Amino acid sequence: MMVPIDLSTDRLGGRSDDVYAALLHAHEGLDPDASAALNARLILILTNLAGDPDAVIAAIAAAAKR
Numbered sequence: 001m002m003v004p005i006d007l008s009t010d011r012l013g014g015r016s017d018d019v020y021a022a023l024l025h026a027h028e029g030l031d032p033d034a035s036a037a038l039n040a041r042l043i044l045i046l047t048n049l050a051g052d053p054d055a056v057i058a059a060i061a062a063a064a065k066r
Contacts, residue, residue: 005058 012019026042027035047056
């Protein structure tokens, strides 16, 4: 049974705008395929950094909600 994961807590200490700006900057000048490849690499790197598969799966599910 999967333990509920809290995705609502802001853990960026007020730096969410900095993270967003860095993400936008990383995508500047990339065509859609290169942008998608960057996102895939970033997701895999951050997944490894998080080290919590359940949390990552919960985040994917939350991001996939439309």
